[in-house]
Amino acid sequence: MQEPIAPAAADDAPPHVPKDETPLFLFVCKDGPAGPARRVEHLEGHLAHVEAHWRRYVVAGPMRRPGETALCGSYFLVRAADAEEAWCVMRGDPYITSDLYADIALTEITPSIGLWVGGKIWADAASIAHRATGG
Structure with a gap:
């Protein structure tokens, strides 16, 4: 078993960065029982779809x-x-139209901290406390 990753040193705190206001939607799609066969059958169409819309992902x-x-x-x-x-982006994907997925969960997300974000979007806890209750 690997050792857990140590937390960052105090001098390696994430920088505060502006919040990206672009709405982002996370689709988590779980395969149905025919998953492997449908994936193979619709792979080329799926790849063509995601490549055609790659800037949306x-x-x-x-x-x-x-x-x-x-x-x-x-x-x-x-x-x-x-x-x-x-x-609308997702509906054109053959993996969606072929009913590959037994379950699709959609959630709107806010990227808040990490390498992709480039730091953290809050200055301190008080500045975002209202968001904890959906504000």
């Missing part, structure tokens, strides 16, 4: 359970003005 790819090689689903982080526009 922040990131996307297959999912696996930890320690397994078999795919169990896909995730897509989509840039869109609203959920309906995000669904």
Whole structure:
């Protein structure tokens, strides 16, 4: 078992960066029982779709359970003005139209901290406390 990653040193605190106001929608798609066969059958169409719309995805790819090689689903982080526009991008994907996925969960997200964000979006806890209750 690997050792846990040590927390950053005090002098390596994340910088404060402006919040990106671009709406982002996370689709978490879990394969149905016909997953492997449907993935193979619709792979070329799926790849053509995601390549044609690649600028709409922040990131996307297959999912696996930890320690397994078999795919169990896909995730897509989509840039869109609203959920309906995000669904418009997704509805054209053959993986969606072929009913590959037994379950699709859609969540709007706010990137708040990390390498991708470039730091953290808050100055201190008081500056974002209102968000904890949905404000």
